[in-house]
Amino acid sequence: xxxxxxxxxxKKHKHGIFQSSQRKDEKFSVDSSSAIVMAFQSFQHELDxxxxxxxRLVKLGxxxxxxxxxxxxxxxxxxxxxxxxxxxxxxxxxxxxxxQKIKQVAQxxxxxxxxxFHRAFTPGLQEYVEAVTFQxxxxxxxxxxxxxxxxxxxxxxxQMPPTTEKAHTLGIQVTPVDYLxxxxxxxxxxxxxxxSSVGNGDMxxxxxxxxxxxxxxxxxxxxxxTGPYEISRKLFALKQSLSKxxxxxxxxxxxxxxxxxxxxxxxxxAKSEIIxxxxxxS
Numbered sequence: 001x002x003x004x005x006x007x008x009x010x011k012k013h014k015h016g017i018f019q020s021s022q023r024k025d026e027k028f029s030v031d032s033s034s035a036i037v038m039a040f041q042s043f044q045h046e047l048d049x050x051x052x053x054x055x056r057l058v059k060l061g062x063x064x065x066x067x068x069x070x071x072x073x074x075x076x077x078x079x080x081x082x083x084x085x086x087x088x089x090x091x092x093x094x095x096x097x098x099x100q101k102i103k104q105v106a107q108x109x110x111x112x113x114x115x116x117f118h119r120a121f122t123p124g125l126q127e128y129v130e131a132v133t134f135q136x137x138x139x140x141x142x143x144x145x146x147x148x149x150x151x152x153x154x155x156x157x158x159q160m161p162p163t164t165e166k167a168h169t170l171g172i173q174v175t176p177v178d179y180l181x182x183x184x185x186x187x188x189x190x191x192x193x194x195x196s197s198v199g200n201g202d203m204x205x206x207x208x209x210x211x212x213x214x215x216x217x218x219x220x221x222x223x224x225x226t227g228p229y230e231i232s233r234k235l236f237a238l239k240q241s242l243s244k245x246x247x248x249x250x251x252x253x254x255x256x257x258x259x260x261x262x263x264x265x266x267x268x269x270a271k272s273e274i275i276x277x278x279x280x281x282s
Contacts, residue, residue: 053108053112053117054117054120056108057105057108057117057120057121058120058121060101060104060105060108060121060124061105061120061121061122061123061124061125062124063101063124064098064101064102064105064121064124064125064127064128065123065124065127067094067097067098067101068095068098068124068127068128068130068131069127069131070094071091071094071095071098071131071135072130072131072134072189074087074090074091074094075087075088075091075131075134075135075138075189076189076192076193076196078138079196079200080200084138088135088138088139091135092135095128095131095132095135098128098131099152099153099155101124102124102125102128102153102172103155103170105121105124105172106153106155106170106171106172107170109172110170114172114173118175122175122178125172125174125175125178125182126178126181126182126185127182127185128174128182129149129174129178129179129181129182129183129186130182130183130185130186130189132144132149132152133149133182133183133186134186134189134190137186137190137212138193141208141212143183143212143216146174146176146179149174149179150171150173150174153171153172153173153174154169154170154171155169155170155171156169177228177230177231180220180223180231181230181231181234183216184220184231184234184235184237184238185234187213187216187237187238187241187242188237188241190209190212190213190241190245191209191213191241191244191245193205193209194206194209194210194244194245194248195244195248198248198252203252206245206248206249206252207249207252209245210242210245210246210248210249213238213241213242213245214242216238217238217239217242220235220238221235223235
């Protein structure tokens with residue numbers, strides 16, 4: 001009997017275990033028609049599609065944030081009744097473009113659970129809330145409600161056929177947390193509006209802003225530490241903004257008659273820096 005080993009023969013290991021003499025680097029073929037393989041391939045495609053969608057939503061959210069910030073900067077250019085209409089018209093045009101970006105987000109979320117992707121675009125929604133509430137305050141001196149904001153975010157879907165003679169609509173809803181965080185950021189813009197209004201010779205706006213910010217602060221105080229962490233964290237910045245506006249009103253009442261108007265804005269800015277420094281130290 002020959003002692004030669006064929007390619008498929010077996011030899012006995014010293015521990016009594018039979019091993020194949022085939023090459024160790026031989027690869028096993030995978031049956032691509034196997035049900036398990038096909039299932040995992042479908043999982044792969046589903047996860048890739050979900051990751052791609054998430055990245056698209058992140059980019060859209062970034063665009064919404066940038067354009068909303070530009071709208072806020074534009075609204076700070078309102079210095080008097082003379083340029084208000086022009087600035088507000090341009091701001092409305094920018095916000096309309098932002099809403100078209102939000103419409104693209106809504107189209108991406110058709111048939112999806114919004115909260116699975118919410119983290120991707122929530123900074124953009126918060127910035128949009130800040131911009132649209134700032135615009136509304138300048139025009140009406142009132143806070144824009146979340147229900148009115150969500151009404152603006154309902155869009156007609158031209159890609160879907162109308163049902164029962166009515167156009168098919170799609171939209172995205174601003175969550176209560178997005179709304180509260182946007183309003184909390186609004187208070188910082190109102191504080192800047194207070195300082196700039198005094199520099200423009202407007203002595204009434206700081207007192208209106210003071211009362212408005214007190215009402216907002218009272219509303220947030222009811223939430224306190226029971227709400228989400230982000231809200232309790234921004235409550236500190238809201239309190240800072242209120243303190244700066246109240247300090248400006250105090251200066252106007254006590255020293256407004258003895259300081260030239262063109263110097264009041266510089267005085268407010270200096271005092272605001274002192275207050276902010278003291279808050280950080282404490």
